Amino acid sequence: xxxxxLWMLASSFKPESDIFSSASLWPSHFxxxxxxxxxxxxxxxxxxFFLNSLLVSLSCxxxxxxSCSLTAYAFARLTFRGQNIWFALMLGTLMLPYHVTLIxxxxxxxxxxxxxxxxxxxxxxxxxxxxxxxxxxxQFFRSIPRDLDDAAMIDGCGPLRIYWMVILPLSLPALATxxxxxxxxxxxxxxxxxxxxxxxxxxTVQLGLRSFVDSTGKSDWGALFAMSTLTLLPVLGFFLAFxxxxxxxxxxxxxxx
Amino acid sequence: xxxxxxxxxxxxIEGAGENGWRGSGAGYLFLTPWLLGFFGLTLGPxxxxxxxxxxxxxxxxxxxxVGAANYVRIATSDPKFVAAMHVxxxxxALAVPLKLAFALMVAVILNxxxxxxxxxxxxxxxxxxxxxxxxxxxxWRQLFSGDGLLxxxxxxxxxxxxSWISDPDTSLYTLVALSIWxxxxxMIIFLAGLRQIxxxxxxxxxxxGASRSQQFWRITLPLLTPVVFFNGVVQTIEAFxxxxxxxxxxxxxxxxxxxxxxxxxxxxxxAFAYFRMGYASALAWILVVIIAAFTALAxxxxxxxxxxxx
Numbered sequence: 061x062x063x064x065x066l067w068m069l070a071s072s073f074k075p076e077s078d079i080f081s082s083a084s085l086w087p088s089h090f091x092x093x094x095x096x097x098x099x100x101x102x103x104x105x106x107x108x109f110f111l112n113s114l115l116v117s118l119s120c121x122x123x124x125x126x127s128c129s130l131t132a133y134a135f136a137r138l139t140f141r142g143q144n145i146w147f148a149l150m151l152g153t154l155m156l157p158y159h160v161t162l163i164x165x166x167x168x169x170x171x172x173x174x175x176x177x178x179x180x181x182x183x184x185x186x187x188x189x190x191x192x193x194x195x196x197x198x199q200f201f202r203s204i205p206r207d208l209d210d211a212a213m214i215d216g217c218g219p220l221r222i223y224w225m226v227i228l229p230l231s232l233p234a235l236a237t238x239x240x241x242x243x244x245x246x247x248x249x250x251x252x253x254x255x256x257x258x259x260x261x262x263x264t265v266q267l268g269l270r271s272f273v274d275s276t277g278k279s280d281w282g283a284l285f286a287m288s289t290l291t292l293l294p295v296l297g298f299f300l301a302f303x304x305x306x307x308x309x310x311x312x313x314x315x316x317x
Numbered sequence: 318x319x320x321x322x323x324x325x326x327x328x329x330i331e332g333a334g335e336n337g338w339r340g341s342g343a344g345y346l347f348l349t350p351w352l353l354g355f356f357g358l359t360l361g362p363x364x365x366x367x368x369x370x371x372x373x374x375x376x377x378x379x380x381x382x383v384g385a386a387n388y389v390r391i392a393t394s395d396p397k398f399v400a401a402m403h404v405x406x407x408x409x410a411l412a413v414p415l416k417l418a419f420a421l422m423v424a425v426i427l428n429x430x431x432x433x434x435x436x437x438x439x440x441x442x443x444x445x446x447x448x449x450x451x452x453x454x455x456x457w458r459q460l461f462s463g464d465g466l467l468x469x470x471x472x473x474x475x476x477x478x479x480s481w482i483s484d485p486d487t488s489l490y491t492l493v494a495l496s497i498w499x500x501x502x503x504m505i506i507f508l509a510g511l512r513q514i515x516x517x518x519x520x521x522x523x524x525x526g527a528s529r530s531q532q533f534w535r536i537t538l539p540l541l542t543p544v545v546f547f548n549g550v551v552q553t554i555e556a557f558x559x560x561x562x563x564x565x566x567x568x569x570x571x572x573x574x575x576x577x578x579x580x581x582x583x584x585x586x587x588a589f590a591y592f593r594m595g596y597a598s599a600l601a602w603i604l605v606v607i608i609a610a611f612t613a614l615a616x617x618x619x620x621x622x623x624x625x626x627x
Contacts, residue, residue, distance in 0.1 A: 061440055061441055061443075061444060061498070062440055062443065062444075064456055064460060064466075064498075065443075065444075065456070067466065068452075068456050126350075127350040127351065127354075130347045130348075130350060130351075131347065131348060131350065131351040133347055134343075134344050134345075134347035134348045134351075135348075138343055138344040138347065139344065140341035140342075140343070140344025140345060140348075141341045141344075142341075143344065146348065146352075149355065150351070150355070153355070153359050155554075155608070155609070155612065156359065156363065156605070157554075157557075157558055157601075157604055157605060157608060159558075159581065159584055159600075159601040159604055159605075160362075160363050160366050160601045160602065160604075160605050161358060161359055161362035161363055161366060162362075162366075162588070162601065163362075163366055163369060163588055163594050163597060163598050163601070164361070164362035164363075164365035164366050164369065165358060165362050166588075167365075167376070167594075168357075168362070170376070184354060184358055186350060187350050187351065187353050187354025187357070187358060188350050188351040188354050189354050189358055189359070194351070218343075219343040219347070223347070244446065245449075247450075248447070248449045248450040249449075250449070250450070250451055250560075250561045250564070250565075251560055251561065251585075254564075255585075255589060266450065266451045269451045269452060269455065270451050270565065273451075273455055273458075273565065274568070281459060284455055284459075285455075285456075285459075287452075288451075288452035288455050288456060289452070291450065291451065291452050292447055292450060292452050292453075295446065295447050295450070296443075296447070299439075299443060299446055299447075303439045303442075304435075306442075306446070307438060307439070307442060307505055310442075310502050310505050310506065311505050311506060311508065311509035312509065314506055314547060314551060315502075316445075316502055316551060316555060
């Protein structure tokens with residue numbers, strides 16, 4: 061299963077002439093040339109793409125964690141008029157393919173003069189656009205005993221303090237799951253940046269890699285694999301660090317991977 | 318601010334009324350970001366998109382009402398649409414069942430109590446997690462190119478492989494293979510489901526002399542149908558929306574000769590390459606109808622084949 065990945069990793073360290081001469085994983089001699097060629101292979105270095113991706117992904121994580129947990133708290137722990145209707149509508153948005161809202165959203169962001177900036181990628185996350193995570197957090201919040209709210213309420217806490225001091229600290233595993241999946245999905249997102257980012261200086265790693273494919277074509281597989289490997293690194297890192305959390309998250313909620 | 322300051326009021330009995338902290342104020346306060354997003358980014362745009370689907374709109378000039386013309390053209394005289402539908406349905410019909418069968422098979426094997434289960438689970442899940450990235454599509458493009466790794470391995474045993482990606486007869490199958498390779502996430506959900514099946518059912522079956530395959534077909538599979546159903550619906554929806562691999566592998570064209578023109582790729586081309594935004598909106602709504610129809614069909618048929626215990 062992992063052979064193609066390992067082969068890509070190994071090929072990125074092989075001298076160009078070596079990549080296709082054998083299917084063996086071990087390079088005949090170890091070389092970092094491909095990384096050097098790839099890193100500065102475009103007029104903008106991959107360093108810039110990494111910074112951009114990092115900025116977008118971290119902003120999205122913050123946006124999703126804040127806005128989705130606020131929303132989930134309202135649905136799971138507060139009572140208000142029309143609650144069930146809103147909840148049903150929220151679940152309904154889970155099913156709606158983003159293609160339906162894509163074009164009007166594009167027109168909206170175009171009119172706001174946001175196309176070409178990171179805002180169309182980030183702002184929706186602050187408006188709880190990922191219903192998946194709201195749902196995950198609602199399920200989790202509901203499992204926290206109500207008595208805690210009551211006790212805090214008797215001590216004079218309002219909903220905001222209960223949310224902040226009772227619910228959030230008790231929900232760290234769920235919040236972490238949401239944060240990590242948000243990071244990975246944003247990091248890997250290709251479509252959003254493809255539509256909204258126009259200037260190569262703002263490209264994320266996925267767009268950078270795509271431009272690199274286009275500019276080098278088939279001629280420099282070594283550099284292509286080197287840069288591919290680099291774009292996978294943060295995801296691999298998260299995976300190694302949090303695989304238990306990720307696997308439990310998917311097993312219990314069915315979040316796609 | 319008043320709503321955040323609460324007196325030691327008696328807690329309302331659940332279900333007895335909608336008044337928590339001074340009525341609904343707090344609830345709506347917390348819901349504000351989502352409500353803005355729901356109206357501004359989902360409901361509003363969805364309605365506008367429905368309107369745009371009846372117009373001719375090139376982004377620069379104002380939308381021009383054309384009635385059902387877009388839909389009529391899609392239904393009657395758009396060979397690209399037919400190609401995209403053909404490609405997408407073929408992809409869904411092949412990739413989803415194969416992926417699920419593979420995921421189930423591996424889950425059943427892993428569930429037998431294999432040593433090093435966490436390692437295998439992680440190993441099989443990893444491709445699912447990174448599968449959407451451009452890097453994997455790049456890798457795939459190399460593996461299946463004419464002089465790629467696969468053909469070099471085949472050459473070792475004397476087989477001359479086709480140039481998978483640039484051959485319209487095989488290009489789609491490379492994407493199906495990629496999808497199957499990412500069987501990890503349904504597999505993990507299957508594993509979780511398998512763990513719910515009580516062991517004593519198998520013990521009883523064993524005593525009655527049921528063979529391994531009988532146990533699978535008569536016990537495991539029926540008891541697992543709710544999970545099969547869930548995975549099936551999720552994976553089908555995902556498959557209809559597949560985009561990145563086809564875009565990267567075909568260089569954004571959906572070629573060779575439209576053999577990888579996924580529906581979403583066609584939609585993207587219409588919207589952002591040709592700026593036919595009205596037409597693309599109509600395409601988007603047809604996708605919604607297709608996905609909704611499939612989901613509804615799955616739910617309707619589930620009465621006949623999904624067994625909830627009881």
